[in-house]
Structure formats: C-alpha cells, structure tokens
Amino acid sequence: MRDRRNTILSVSSSGTTHSARSSLSEQFSFSSPLASPTLPPPVTKENRRRTHFGRTAFLKLLAATLVVLLLFRELLCWTSPDVDLPNASLTSQAGVVPTAVLVPDATGHTRWTVSIPSNSSFPLSNEQYSSICHEGEVLREKLARNSPIGRLRDFQRHRGYYAKDWSYLDVSETSSSSPTASNQSNTCSTSLTVALDSDASFGKSLLLLWLSYGLAKHEGRAFFVDDSRWAYGEYRRYFAPPPDQDCTPPPMHHIVPCPHQAKHLLVSAATAQWTFGDLFSQEFASGHRAGHGRPIFDMLRTGYQDLFKLVGEDANYAQARTADLRAAASNKGESVVAMHIRRGDLHPHEHQYSGDYLPLERYAAHAKTLYHSLAVNASDPDDAQASVLLASDDPDILQSSSLAHAASPLVIQRVQERIQLATKATLDRTSPVEPFREPGSAYVKHVDENSGWEGGFFSALFYSLGNAQSRTLERLNQLPTLADAVPAEAMRMRELVGRAYLLDMAVLGQSDGVVCAVSSAACRILGVMVGWDAVKDGRWVNVDDGRPWSWDGRGRG
Template sequence: MRDRRNTILSVSSLSTTGSTHSGRSSLSEKVGLSPPDSPTLPPPVTRDSKRRIRYSRLTLIKLLAGIATLLLLVRVFLCWPQTVINSSSTSHLLDDGLATGGVQRNQSGSVIVRDTSGHSKWTVLIPENSSFPLDDTQYADICSKGEVLREELVRNTRIGRLLNLSLRTSYYTRDWAYLDPSALGAIAASFPVVPNNEANKVCGTSLTFVLDANEASFGKSMLMLWLSYGLAKREGRAFFIDDTQWAYGKYASYFAPLPDQGCMPPPKHHIVPCPHQAKHLLVSAGTAQWTFGTLFDREFAAKRNGLGTRYKHVFDVVRRGYEDLFALIGDDAACARVRIAELRSEVSAHAGPVVAMHIRRGDLHPHEQQYSEDYLPLERYAAGARSLLRLLPSKRRSNTINDRYESTLDPNYTQVSLLLASDDPDILTSSSLAHATSPLTVQRAQSRIQLATKATLDRTSPVEPLRESGSAYVKHIDENSGWEGGFFSALFYSLGNTQASTLKRLSQLPDSAGARSEQAMRMRELVGRAYLLDLAVLGESDGVVCAVSSAACRVLGVMMGWDAVREGRWMNVDDGRPWSWDGSG
C-alpha cells in the first residue's frame, strides 16, 4: 500500500504544476518542511579562464588606446600644432601679434599670423583704406606668396613632413594652415569691429567678380562672369559684380541688374583672391588661374567620358550664368527681338533653317597649326554652313508627317540667306566671301550698330587740317581710323585718344580730360553693344559655324545649349576641338 501511494504521487508530480504543489504541500504536512535546494557552485578556476580574463583586459586597453590615438589625430588635423618660423626667414613680429613676410601694415599681401591658440597660420592682409579692386599684379603676388607661406607652414609640422600635406589633392581640399581675414578682428586691433546688427546682414559667404580693365575681350569677360556666377550658386555663395575699372564702362549699360542676393556685400578688405575656401572670394581675369586652373578641371571635367562630353559639367555651370544674367535692356533688347522675328518670317516661306557664321579676324589667330599665323580660309566656314543646311532640314522632316519641306526647299539652297557676324566690317563685301558662299546670299546679323571702316568715317566725319588765323602753318590732325582687318586690342584702347598736337589745343578747354574720357567710354560702349546684338541674333539661329579659338564662338555654344553642341548644330571649324569654356579643348 505504501508503494502504491508513492507511485501515485510521482505520477501526479509529472502531470501538472498545480498537482506538484498540492502533492508537496500534503507531503510536507506529514513529514515536515524539506530543506532548500543547494545553490549552484562556481566552476573551478583553471588556466584557460585566467587567459580569457587577461585577454579581455588587453582588448579593453587596446581599444582605449586606439580611441585616444584617433582623438589625437583629429586634434592634429583640426588644430595645427604651433609651427616654428626659421630665424633666417624674412618674417618679423609686429606689436599686435601679426607676423608678416616682408609686408608692412599699410601694404596688401600674404602674411603669417598667430591665431587665438598661438598657432601660426597664413592669411591675406588688405588694409581697410586700400583701393578696390587691387591691380592684377598685386592679386597674383598675393596668391603666389600665399602658396609659399602655406608650404613653409605645413613643411615645418611633423604631420606635414610625414604626409606631404603641402600638396592640394582636390579642388575642395581645405587648407588648415589658412586663417580667413574675417577672423582677424580678434587679432589685429586696427581692423574695425562691425556692429552686430550690421554684421548679421552681411553675407556669410560670397563671390565677387571683377570686370577687368586689362581684358579687352568682351566674350572672355562674359564667359568668366557666367562661370563665376554658376560656381557661386553651386557653392551657396552670394554673387556680386564690381565694374569700377571695366574697360567697357558700366555693367548696367548692357544688362539688367543682378538678382537680389538677400544680404549685404562684405567689407572690401575681406574679399581675397585665394584660397578657394575663403569666405569672400574674388575672381577676375588676373586671378583665373587660381580659381579655374588645374584643380578646377580635375573637379569638373570628366576624364573617362568621350572627348565631346568632357566639359559637360563645366558647360552646365556656365549655362546657369547665361540663363540668369544675359538680359539685354532698352532699345537693344527690342531691336534683337524684332530682328529675330524678321529672320523667322523670311525662312518660313521656304521652310529652311537659319544658319549663321561668325568669323573672327583681328589680333586673334586660330589654333590649327597650319593657320596659326594667319586666318582660316573662308571656304571652310562656307563648307560648314552648307553641311548644316543639308543636316537641319532632314531632322525637321523626321519630326513631321508631310513632306512639305522637301518639296519647297531649293536643292541648291538659292533661297536661303546665311547670317554673318564678324569683327572685320569689310568681309561682308569682299569678293572672297562671295566666291566661297556662292550661290548662297549673305546678310548681316543686325544693322543697328556696326563697326565702321575708315572709308565710312571719312564720308560721314571728314577730317580737315587746322590752320591758325594769320599763320601759314597747317597743324596736323589725326586721320580717321577704322576697324579694317578686325578687332585689335591696341585699337580698342586707343579709342578717344588724340596726339599731342591736338591735346595741346584741347587742354585750353575746361574739363578737357573728362570730356576725352567720356568720349572714349561712349565709343567703347558702342563696340560692346554691337558685339552683344550680333550674339543675341546668332544665338537664336538653328545652326552656327565658327572657330572655337574665338570667345564669341564659345559664347554661342552656351547660348544655343548642350543639345546643339552634342548634335553638331554648333559647328567648330578650328582644329576639330570640342567646346570648352577657355578654348583649350
């Protein structure tokens, strides 16, 4: 009987938990409380367990050491260690803590300074009372000297010697040895402190493009202007233009005002030409090699793409500037619209395309070696125009249902007139052009403003010798000078100038110097307006033939768009080079 009860209890304990508790309770009531179960004893300590504990401690120590080393490296890169300036250097300390490399406080140049942590850095020092903008030679000297100071600072640091950090590897590599001039207020007491309410209105970063007095090419200035604007918008900078010394006068005489930037321009002494990381950057024709040099090509020019698409990204940046900034004003804008409408109306009768040629002569010669000392033959431009006349109608027919283009277009293109714009006013009436383009007819792109020849000036404004009353001597007067042969920079800069014999007579008049300057600027403005009108009309054509060595040709490519460049509707006949913003290809 006793064994049977034990068997029943054993079976109940395996069936359910509740049965187990009830069974144990009844058993406890009979035999008393049983002692608690013995706790689990730890395993014995062996050699393997000691090794595991020691290995964990070593891993933790190595991890902490690695973190400390990483933090130290970050500090080295973010806060350069204080460099040692050799005693043989030309640098010397000033009273307020500035160390300069042969630059006085009243001079502009690249200098070495100590930041608030006592570390040596290089910066650009421009006195507040300096004229703006500086000369191109001064800006070039600032950037050249800055590169030397940077290499010296980096070379004198241990990490710089180890990793050769004096070499910039990309366009946006930051120069940790550089101190922005906007931070000099805490170092140089002579710099003015801008009130907080006005400082909040100043742009955080900006790019100022300086229209140069030494650049006679309107096209080069426009391309660099558009490229600078597109780059500023890409980098989130405000954009400003300075035209105080522009050879063509005022920017507002040609184009609509810039879009509002939403902030105030920075102080003039904070605007520097280099490095590119500067908060307020200056770009001009004289500083282009630092802003748009080799590192710029590495960043924006594709290496693996085909030859024709290498500069696609650069083209997009320039195109952004064209779309936002190219807006003629006043009568010139109205004249361009009317002329374009006339051309469209003329070609609608025979459904042919509008094909234009731009021919540059003067002091610019083509890239092609055979003609590098001469000009491209006119037959090459004419052959390119005929090629476009055959190409463009076929594309139009492919986009239409009927064949009206094929039935109305003359096979010999005798009904089509080619547009021509050139800096040589005699080229339109030359027999060479008529022979090259026969049987096609050629007409001017626009007739509102034209460059005049000497013969035209002699008819409209004849020059007569001056004879003083009662004197037998005839004073020499300068002859009229026209634009025969094309645009020459020397001729452009001589506009409005007179020789000493005439200057002596004019010097007796009040404000004669101001009158001469005003007359020269009016003549230069006419040259610029004629150039823009030609481009505005040619840019609306269906196809253009030109030489990429000319800035006007590269401008026309931007105006027509990338599809026109890719499809061959923008045709370069000089050395087979693709489009590039500077013509290098």
C-alpha cells in the same frame, strides 16, 4: 621496410582468443583500472564563461584613445617654432601693403592668411592680387616643411578641388577682423565677386562672368559684380543687374583672391588660375571626356541664362530682329544658319594658319553643309534664295566677293544693322576730317585721321579710341588701360564697340546652327547660347583644328 599503418589483426577462432589474452597479460601488468575518458559538458546559456571587462580597464582604454586623438590633432596642426612670425598681427593702418602673412590662430598655432588694409581701394590691381596668391603659396609650403607631417598635409591639399588647406586662416577669423562688420545679420556668409578688368576681350570677360556665376551657384555662394576697372565701363550699360542675393556684400578687405576655400572669394582674369586651375578641371572636366566637360558647360549655361539680359533699346532691337529672321525662315520652310568670323589680333589654333587666318571658303563650305543637314523640309536653295547670317570683327568681310562666291547659292546677310564696326573709308564718308587753318596763319593745324577696323579687332586700336594724341601705332601700347583713366568720349566709343558685339551674339545665339572657329571666345559663347544638344548634334560647327567645345576658365582650351 613494410608500412605498418595498414596492418590488420585477425582472430579466426575462439581457441586462439584465450591464448592471445594470456600472452597479452604476460606482457603488460595493470596496477589499477584505466580512467575512462569523459567529454566536457555541453555549453549552455547558464554555464557559458563570461568575460568581465572591468570599469578600470574601460577607463584606461578610453584615456588612451583620447591621448592618441589629441596627439594626432597636435601633429596635424602643430608648426615648428622655427617658423618666423611677423612682429605684429594683421593691421588695417594706412600704408600697409596688401599681402599674405603668417599669424597665430586662437590656439596659438601658426597659420597664413591675407592682409588687406580696410582703407585699401577696391578692387586691388591685378598685380597685387597675383602677388598675394604667390606669397600665400610660399607661406603654405613653408608651414608644410616645418610641420612634422607636412607632406601628409600637402597630399591632402592636392587630392581634390575641395580639399581644405589646414594651414590657412580665413580673414574673418583673424584678430584684425572687424567684429561689427563681420557679425552683421544680413551680411552674406559666403560669396564670390567677379572683378571685371582692363582686358579688351569682351568675350573672355563674358565667359569668366558666366562661369564664375555658375560656380558660385553650385557652391551656394552669393554673387556680386565689380566693374570699377572694366575696360568697357559700367556693367549696367549693357546688362540688367544680377539676381538679388538677399544679403549684403562682406567688408571689402574680407574679399580675397585665394585660396578657394576662403569665405569671400574674388575672381578676375589675374586670379582665374587659382580658381579655375588644374584641380578645377580635374573636378569638373576629367572623367567627362565623352561630354567634353559637360559640368563646366552647364555652369556657363547657367550664367548665360541668368545674366545675359540686355537693356534698353538694344534688348528691344535684338528681340525684334530675331523674330523677323525666324518668321522669314519659317515662311520658306528654312532654318536659321549663322557664321561668325574672327580676324584682327586673333589667329587660329590650326598650325598651318597660326600666323594667318582660316580661308573664308572653309566657313562657307561648312555653312552650306549645315544648312542642307537642317533643311529637311526646305525648298531648293537655288529657288528659295536662302540666306546665312554673318557677323565679323572685320567689316570688309561683309562685302567680300570671294566669300559670297564660296557661299553661293546661299546669300550672305548681315546679322544686325543697329551698330556696326566701320572701316576708315566708311568713316571718312560719314564723318570727314578736314585740316584746320587759323586765320592769318600759314600753318595747317594737324588733325588726327579717322581710324577704322580694317582687318578686324585689335586691342591696341581699342585702347586708342577717343585719344586725340595717338598719332602713331608705336604709341598705342603706352595708352592707359584702366577704366578710370579713360576720357568720357573714349569710353562712349568703347561702349558702342561692346554693344555691337552683344547685339551680334544675341541674334546669332538664337540661330538653329552656327559655324565658327573655337580659337575665338565668341565661338565658345555661341556654343553655350545654342545649347548642349546643338553642340552634341553637330549644329555648332568648329572649323578650327577639329577641336570640340571646351573652356577651362583661364582663356585656354
């Protein structure tokens, strides 16, 4: 069928026009004229339709909005009544065990908090702090499960390091909080306290101290150090006091190990996993791969710059030793290159040597390469008798002929002469021990032999220092490890070990470049000391498994 949409009617003459009109009038009859179409008047400011939003409608909308907001708030904060509450609120009476507990807040909703009796010793043991945090996680999960939108709250908790746990009630807001203590005008509003503990690793304690200080400064918290249980004794024996905080510490029972949002936080080796856990790494390390965790490095660097201030004659010696080495190198047009070699009870990351130690030749080869890369204006090492500084926990390495041969033509030089770890042979020469026979007796009284540092630093040997009853290695692990259980003579010997370590670090840290193994805390410390530019430019050289500089605050990385 033909499409009629394009049909065209054509009129060719006036004659046909009349005929067409007649025909049209015969087919249609009109009773009245058609209404002519009219357009609406133009819209103007005067005739625009106005929508009147009545007062009643507005009030209804406002009331509905408020109801929705209140319901949403109740859903977020409401806890199901089947959550068991303790029979009594927090108490500071003697005999109560520090723990995490459920308590009602000011509005009657259930929260979890930390209960530490005000008469408890401070700091608590590592086991107690760890138990509190584990218990807190259990209570938080219990509250989340019994909340209508617990999963949403759990999602919020996991989304970032600074996401708040809305089920936690700060100790200062509980009914047991001391109004007098907490409302003192000069008490710090927020703080972080580092509790140095019984860990024999001075290096790990130092890294934890610096990172905690850097984090506290980043978050605007006051910073304090507690050395009550430190294996190395009193902080002031090694360092100047931390910078003044212009406020006084909070009550001790307000200082808790978790969660991180607590107003007054405690950090120790036992609680580091809660402060420097995966969320911390995601916040400050993830997304910074090109910088190898630069934000964390900067926190440590801040701690180093503000806290690493030796005291007394050790400070004077380190300064003078560094100046002499600098002057000697400058006169020869050389750079100061250093090595640190850790042995003892620490083994490298590299799988091939994980049960042994890295070859000394590897350290020497990297030291020579580093020296030549820095010695732009230096004379030929064969003529200049250039030297490389060496520090190690194993005294025998300093006299190692194999290391000396591998480092040639560089000459191995001891980093400092003030305090050194000694071997048994050295101690026997300087402080011989002779058996004692009482007059008239046929029996010789046993006297313990000298114990040296053959092979390097071992934690068991450190804990046995000064203990006259440690006759066999099997008994070393049963020795007390808390600072308050260490005899004065043993603590004096521990202090010497700590001071020797710090002198090594103080001088090595001022070198132009350093070679070390990143499995050692000392190597990571030296990276912080020489600075980010040195790490980035290859003047901090790790010889273990090719890993970059890293530290996660928990002793791993």
